[in-house]
Amino acid sequence: MKNLGQLVVACGALLIYLEANSAGFKVITEIECEFEISCIDITPIGKGTLRSEICAVGYWTDLSVALRALPQLVEVVREKIVGDMLSRSIMLSPMEGHVYLLVALGDGTVHYFQIDMKTGALLDPKKATLGTQPIHLRKFRSRCSPVHNIFVCSDRPAVIYSSNQKLLFSNVNLRMVSTMTPLYAEAYPDALVLTDGHSLVIGRIDDIQKLHIRTVPLGESPSRIAYQPETNTIAVIVERLEVILFLFFYVFVDAMGKHHFGQCASKNAMETSSSRLSSMRREPTPECLAEEMEVSSVLLLDSNTFEILHSHELEGSEMAMSLASCQLGDDSQPYFVVGTAVIMSDETESKMGRIMMFQASEGPERMRLVYEKEIKGAAYSIQSMDGKLVVAVNSCVRLFEWTADKELRLECSDFDNVTALYLKTKNDLILVGDLMRSLSLLSYKSMESTFEKVARDFMTNWMSACEIIDSDNFLGAENSYNLFTVMKDSFTVFKEEGTRLQELGLFYLGEMVNVFCHGSLTATQVDVAPLYHSSILYGTSDGGIGVIVQMPPVLYTFLQDVQKRLAEYAENCMRISHTQYRTFETEKRSEAPNGFIDGDLIESLLDMGKDSVEQVVNGLKMPLLNSISSSETTELVDALAEDVLKLVEDLSRIH
Numbered sequence: 001m002k003n004l005g006q007l008v009v010a011c012g013a014l015l016i017y018l019e020a021n022s023a024g025f026k027v028i029t030e031i032e033c034e035f036e037i038s039c040i041d042i043t044p045i046g047k048g049t050l051r052s053e054i055c056a057v058g059y060w061t062d063l064s065v066a067l068r069a070l071p072q073l074v075e076v077v078r079e080k081i082v083g084d085m086l087s088r089s090i091m092l093s094p095m096e097g098h099v100y101l102l103v104a105l106g107d108g109t110v111h112y113f114q115i116d117m118k119t120g121a122l123l124d125p126k127k128a129t130l131g132t133q134p135i136h137l138r139k140f141r142s143r144c145s146p147v148h149n150i151f152v153c154s155d156r157p158a159v160i161y162s163s164n165q166k167l168l169f170s171n172v173n174l175r176m177v178s179t180m181t182p183l184y185a186e187a188y189p190d191a192l193v194l195t196d197g198h199s200l201v202i203g204r205i206d207d208i209q210k211l212h213i214r215t216v217p218l219g220e221s222p223s224r225i226a227y228q229p230e231t232n233t234i235a236v237i238v239e240r241l242e243v244i245l246f247l248f249f250y251v252f253v254d255a256m257g258k259h260h261f262g263q264c265a266s267k268n269a270m271e272t273s274s275s276r277l278s279s280m281r282r283e284p285t286p287e288c289l290a291e292e293m294e295v296s297s298v299l300l301l302d303s304n305t306f307e308i309l310h311s312h313e314l315e316g317s318e319m320a321m322s323l324a325s326c327q328l329g330d331d332s333q334p335y336f337v338v339g340t341a342v343i344m345s346d347e348t349e350s351k352m353g354r355i356m357m358f359q360a361s362e363g364p365e366r367m368r369l370v371y372e373k374e375i376k377g378a379a380y381s382i383q384s385m386d387g388k389l390v391v392a393v394n395s396c397v398r399l400f401e402w403t404a405d406k407e408l409r410l411e412c413s414d415f416d417n418v419t420a421l422y423l424k425t426k427n428d429l430i431l432v433g434d435l436m437r438s439l440s441l442l443s444y445k446s447m448e449s450t451f452e453k454v455a456r457d458f459m460t461n462w463m464s465a466c467e468i469i470d471s472d473n474f475l476g477a478e479n480s481y482n483l484f485t486v487m488k489d490s491f492t493v494f495k496e497e498g499t500r501l502q503e504l505g506l507f508y509l510g511e512m513v514n515v516f517c518h519g520s521l522t523a524t525q526v527d528v529a530p531l532y533h534s535s536i537l538y539g540t541s542d543g544g545i546g547v548i549v550q551m552p553p554v555l556y557t558f559l560q561d562v563q564k565r566l567a568e569y570a571e572n573c574m575r576i577s578h579t580q581y582r583t584f585e586t587e588k589r590s591e592a593p594n595g596f597i598d599g600d601l602i603e604s605l606l607d608m609g610k611d612s613v614e615q616v617v618n619g620l621k622m623p624l625l626n627s628i629s630s631s632e633t634t635e636l637v638d639a640l641a642e643d644v645l646k647l648v649e650d651l652s653r654i655h
Helices: 553-569 599-607 610-617 641-652
Strands: 006-011 014-021 024-032 037-041 054-059 064-069 074-080 087-095 098-105 109-115 122-129 136-141 148-153 158-163 166-171 179-185 188-195 200-203 221-228 233-245 249-253 271-275 291-302 308-314 318-326 335-342 353-360 367-375 379-385 388-393 396-402 408-414 420-426 429-434 439-445 450-456 463-468 473-478 482-488 501-508 513-518 533-540 545-550 621-623 636-638
Touching: 006 037, 014 054, 054 087, 064 098, 074 122, 087 136, 087 148, 098 136, 136 179, 148 179, 221 318, 233 318, 233 335, 233 353, 271 367, 291 318, 291 335, 291 353, 308 318, 308 367, 318 353, 318 388, 335 379, 353 379, 353 388, 388 420, 396 420, 408 450, 420 463, 429 463, 439 473, 439 501, 473 513, 553 599, 553 610, 553 621, 599 641, 610 641, 621 641
Parallel strands: 037 087, 271 308, 318 379, 379 420, 463 513
Antiparallel strands: 006 014, 014 024, 037 054, 054 064, 064 074, 087 098, 098 109, 109 122, 136 148, 148 158, 158 166, 179 188, 188 200, 221 233, 233 249, 233 291, 291 308, 318 335, 335 353, 353 367, 379 388, 388 396, 396 408, 420 429, 429 439, 439 450, 463 473, 473 482, 482 501, 513 533, 533 545, 621 636
């Protein structure tokens, strides 16, 4: 390795340090190491320095790495690498005030440490699996950034970068990279040259970004979550099953059936409080010694550290059902609003509950119950609308006003539901997801203080989630793992048709969606934004997260043709047609999929060879990528493999 007149050479177990002068290279130090050397690096790690004072060394036989001080190559520290694979690449890298030592092994894993700059100790060892084959680490700069990032050359190429003083990993849309080097050419600014050993690629790394996952164990089951940016806090509704054995010995059981002896978030919070609905009757005392009891709590977490600041426990048979963060009326204070239900074993439907308002603050009491209102039923869903509170209570939808006296006053109600489970609001519109009567749309008339019934979907759908796409289009998920979209016809001349939500899209997802929300998994890409709009995230009961976006008609038509060709081109592992697999099917009806593009199928193009892609798109017409709009007059051209792959790559960056 060389660096501004410094050169370190490894040959077997021999390590030689040389420096360059006007006459040539001069050997400064030559030592024989205990083991053969597999990899070395002398990247400068001091702030603003151009010369290195440290040499990182990886050994073959010992399966260890060491730091040696220059110029005498004196060993400062040595660390064993866990496992039985050899180190193939090593790198010193300063990032965001920390200095890291990264060691890539032959099995596709990267071990990394923080270096204590005072003692040289290797701290906080961590490991990431980035591939299955030997990894080679290379440095580069992204888009003229002064900060170096690290390119991982392997069978699953990735970029390592630092964000909030943590190393994160972002996948690169290439199948194989054996080595990479930055390209310094006027014609290719900020470019990299990459090869897989057979071909050469010149490319540029996008703005580095990645959804980074951090797990916070709770020891109980979370069911609702809300973020409050004003206070940098997160509220979470959690539930646990307490088994009381022999008077006062508690065992907590989470959703996976695991037992936790006192290890649950509600009991380990920095502060705790509790409350009980005063008019709630007590359940009959069980006759057995071991009593099982469901307990519901509201947790307050720091949004940066995820430290559990406060836990508020609901006593008796009261369960928290809904949660929202909102500002109401003229009150500038944000509140966490929680809806509850009292669940009695001898009742088929909850007959009472509460609307509870919590205030998060920096004071000694991090979360305080400031207001509560008893209601006649279960508060299944809560949404804010223009400073007011919309609550789904059993079969009705109620609108509450936050008065100057800081009390909730009932303003109006709608009773046309079996059980109103889900609510979404946009401007003066309220979308209601019913237990079995699909979707209905209400409009709030502020002058009359009433709800107006706008339209309803007359199909029978047992709802699991709903969302407003825009003022005329709505998205729903039902319990047979299907998605569907409906439209409000605002221009019909027949009043009866105007009150019907017309079904547009049908699609079998294969997972039960339990939440929709507007948002994105990645930062908005300026060059990709024209391809889609109205990005909606969804979460499923299996733990999946997905994205649904709206596309211009001309792009939808083209992708629909590609989807049809792809489905015919390659047989899937289930040996059934794509149309059959994605068929919208419930107990009452079966409909062919329509109105949705299968993103997973389209992205499979990226795993195909260029010749195969050419066969798939041969004869198709595609819109010019730089002229795509919602207009039907977008120019169409012959679809080429390169253009189609670029389009699919751009769309894949949505997630």
